[in-house]
Amino acid sequence: MAPRSISYSFKRLILTFLAVTLICLWSMNSARFDEKFSAEDSQRVEKRFYVESGKCKMRYVDPFNAEFLKINHPKAFIPCTNESDLVSVHYDKILNQYVLHKNEEVLHELSESNTNDFACFYQQIIHGQSAEHYDGKDKRTKISQNHLVPLDxxxxxxxxxxxxxxxxxQKDAFVFVQYKDPPQKVKPxxxxxxxxxxxxxxxRTNLRRMMPMVHEFLKSPGWYEMMGYNKVADNSFPNIFAxxxxxxxxxxxxKICNTDVDGCLDKIPFIWKDFKKDGYLTAYAEDEEHSNTFNYAKPGFAVKPxxxxxxxxxxxxENETLIQYCPGCVMKYCLGRRLANxxxxxxxxxFMQRYVADRPIWGMFWTNHYSHDDLFMxxxxxxxxxxxxxxxxKDGAFEHTIMIFFSDHGARFGPLMYTKEAFLEERLPMxxxxxxxxxxxxxxxYVEALAQNQNRLSSNFDLYNTLKHIINIEGLVEDTKWSYDCPQCQSLFYPLPENRSCSEAAIAEAYCTCHNYEEVAEDEGTWRLANLVVDRMNKYLHYxxxxxxxxxxxxxxVNSTEVRMDDKDVDLENGLRHYHTKFQVHQNLAEFFATVLYDKQTEELHMNVELISRTNMYGTDSECVNNKIQKLYCVCLSKLRAIIE
Structure with a gap:
């Protein structure tokens, strides 16, 4: 254990030194911050592309360009409490049990007394057979010093x-991953x-801006950044679902069922079911009850997934602890004495400490409480x-684990949406x-292929195939079912086609970052285009x-209109071209971004309303509807605000 401990401390020292250096450079308004610290990124800057091929030219975004520096507003960390823990937890590896320890020094500080006249109790959180809800609290149990937590x-x-x-x-709360013996003693x-x-x-750009220390860590040996990774849908659910x-x-x-209907999510072939069949132990966790991926405007799971x-x-x-919000935060920041995250x-x-050295595990751990509403947090x-x-x-988890450190999309609203790079910011998650x-x-x-794929176009469906590939890494299963919605997608452990198009990666034009769009001057035509799009949105609501x-x-x-300059896949003779139109409506000043096929002469228009993005926060504007897509375009009659022109 000693060598690992030295390595951990040394790396921590190096990262701290780097952080100080980076912050100093930032304070000097270094617009080329990222280039100076990475030869790889420097090469990308010279080329100005993350991906460069005949079918895809994905432009590099300078994290610290002049537009960003004007809006930059970094935030300071806010702790949930300054008090020390009165009750702490450690795991006894011999007994395979958690142990509760009462810190009497902290007790004396809190009680302002030298006596030990106090008592601590716990109440078990009971969740019964319900997959989504807890069923209440058990009776109080007094905590003795070095109290063994029952395995149930x-x-x-x-x-x-x-x-x-x-x-x-003091009040506190703890959640435990209790150890379970493997179903068989045979070493897998x-x-x-x-x-x-x-x-x-x-x-990927905002990670470099807001978390330079994390970005430096992710340059360590063994890490590979998919710089050509492009989202396939608008918001969290469809991207994570894919x-x-x-x-x-x-x-x-x-093909299966409607995910808006009760019981459907239990029927969906989620990847964790495949891992489970292959002998993996599985886990899933998120930190926001209301905006949870499978519960926001969705029914959730009837059976524990x-x-x-x-x-x-x-x-x-969320029901039993004191909830705290940070300034400007909409989501819950602290649950009791701890960050929700x-x-x-x-x-x-x-989960990793209990199992990763002894048996294969799969888990997804998702956080959104601090990042969703404020990009500067x-x-x-x-x-x-x-x-x-x-x-x-430090735990040695990386010795056993393929870790995927990722996001679903970039900022979809807020100050970055008013910059020239908003289109790329939104569509290129880390x-x-x-x-x-x-x-x-x-x-x-497979390592060579993954390294090669770093600068090739990839999507969520490729990642799904990669997870399937990990399960069948030895190729023993011949009937592996790959991603349904992208027949041409593949595992990232195989070389992706160098000259790959968005359509081949199942990325719709509305989300594709491979093409060159240039702004056109505002005229009657650009206004007419936006008006036609608004008309389609109204027809959608009526439908x-x-x-x-x-x-x-x-x-x-009309905020801006862009036309695609490399339009090779459309009928140019008939005048159809791809356009981006960004506009605002009168109703609650809602703002939208649409990608369409349009002929300025004939006013022929092809578009999918459900691919239009809402680019400012809608909050309670659409609370009269439940469908997550319809919410984007609905301004409830009951929520209309008077707008002073």
Whole structure:
């Protein structure tokens, strides 16, 4: 253990030194920050492309360009509490049990007394048979010093009071990954564990801006950045759904069931079911109950989807602990004494500590409470996320684990949406893949392919195929079912076609970052185009019988119009061209971005309304409808605000 400890400390020292250096450079307004610290990125800057081929030219974005520096507003980290823990937890590896320890020094500080007249109790969080909700709290159990946590207790609420119970000294909460014996004692064939650690709304560019220390860590040996990774849908659900199922929600509705209907999500062939069949232990956790991927405007799961499922405990934490919000935060920042994200990290770390050295595991741990609503909050959290990654390394988890450190998309609203690079910012999420040393040694051909693919166009469906490939890494299963919605997609462990188009990666034109669009001067034609798009949106609302709930939209202003300059796949003789139009309507000043095929002469228009992006926050504007897509275009009649022109 000593060599690993030295390595961990040394790396931490180096990263701290780098952080200080980077912050100094930032304060000097170094617009070429990223280039100076990475020869690889410097090469990309000279070429000005992340991907450069005949079918795809994905432009590089300078993280610290002049536009960004004008709006940059980094945030300071805000702790949930300054108090030390009165009750702490450690894991006894001999007994395979968690142990609760009472810190009497902290007690004396909190009670302002030298006596030990106090008592701590816990109440077990009971989740019963329900997959989504907790069923309440058990009776109080007194905590003795070095109290052994019973193996059936997976979550608890803790409270310490003075002996007369007149004053609460501290409240806390803990969630445990309790150890379970493997179903058989036969030592399994060595397989790579897979951990997916995700942060909502982080583009590859904004990671470099807001979390330079994390970015430096991700340049360590074994990490590979998919710089050509392009999202396939607008928001979190369809992007995550694609990487976990190989389906779009629309195809799933046709082939399996409608994910908006109760019981459907239990029927969907999520990748964790494949891992489970292959002998993996599985886990899933998120840190926001309301905006949870499978529960926001969705029914959730009727049956517990993975071996370890965090949501019932999250529900208990949000209902039973003190909730704190940071300035400007909409989502819950602290649950009791801890960051909402801390519970997710602890759950992930415990899961790996309990099992990763002994048996293969798969888990996805998703956080959005600090990143979704404010892109600058990432800067406040970079030390926390770096500590997470360093802790995984210290534990030795990277010796066994393929880690996918990723996001679903970039910022979809906020100040970045008013910059020239907004289109790229929104569509290019970060995607890093780590391969452990033994895997790199055993499968050099897959490592070479992954390295080669870093600067080739890839999508969520390729990632899904990669997960399927990991399960069948020895090629023993011949009937592997790859991504349904992208027949031409493949595992990232095989070389992707160098000259690959968005359509070949199942990326719609509305999300494709491969093409060159240039702004056109505003005239009657650009206004007419936007008006036609608004008309289609109104027809869409009528088609779905929402006209009595949602306001008719009227065009207020055209912000910009762009035309595709490399339009090779359309009928130029008939005048059809691809356009981007960004506009605002009068109703609550809602803003939208649409990609369309349009003929300025004949006014022939081809578009899919459901691919139009809403580019400013809609908040409660659309609370009268439940469908996640329809919410984007609905301004509820009951929520109309008077706009002063």
């Amino acid at each position: 207790v997976e979550g608890m609420l803790v409270e310490c009071r003075t002996a007369d119970e007149t004053r609460v000294l 064939v060595k397989k790579a564990s897979v951990i997916m650690y995700g942060i909502d709304t982080v583009s 990487m976990l199922t190989g389906f779009s929600p629309e195809s799933a509705e046709t 993975t071996d370890y499922y965090f949501r019932p405990f999250l529900t208990a934490l 801390s519970y997710i990290f602890d759950y992930c770390r415990q 990432l800067s406040a959290m970079q030390h926390k996320i770096l500590e997470d990654l360093l802790s995984f390394e 995607m890093f893949i780590y391969l452990p040393p033994w895997f790199r040694e055993k499968y050099p051909q 779905h019988n929402l006209q009595n709930l949602c306001s008719n939209l009227t065009l207020r202003v």
